[in-house]
Amino acid sequence: MEDYQNLSVPALVRSIVDDARELIREDVAIARSEIREGVSAAQTAGAAFGAAAVAGLVAVVLFCVALGLAIAYVFEWPAWAGIGIVSVLLGLVAYIALRYGQGKLANLQPLPKTTATLRENVAWIQDKSTPDASKTR
16 A cells, blocks of 8 residues: 555556556456356356256146136036136236245345445545545645
8 A cells, every 4th residue: 555645646546547447446346256156156146046947937827727627527617717717816816926026036136246336445435535624734
């Protein structure tokens, strides 16, 4: 760390600019690292969710058709009535799941470490660029 009291004003400004550049470089490196980690995790999770979604969709469709036909058979209704009841119930489940997902998405905080370090760096730069009354006396 340099002794800022013995530097000329241009040297002091240059030193502050150099320090700010270094902080920005470090912040960019942290952001890149966080983004890489996030993308890698998202890709893995996305592949797993995709496979689960395809298998689950096929299973749900077959189960719903069977359930609708069973309802129609038990109550001696036409097949479309049983399948219609199942469709309405599934629509309600989909709506509830959608609202739940929207709530979770609203609480998502991207790049928490980068945001925190940027705030710290801005405060540091502001502190270093503001003249201190005790040093000027």
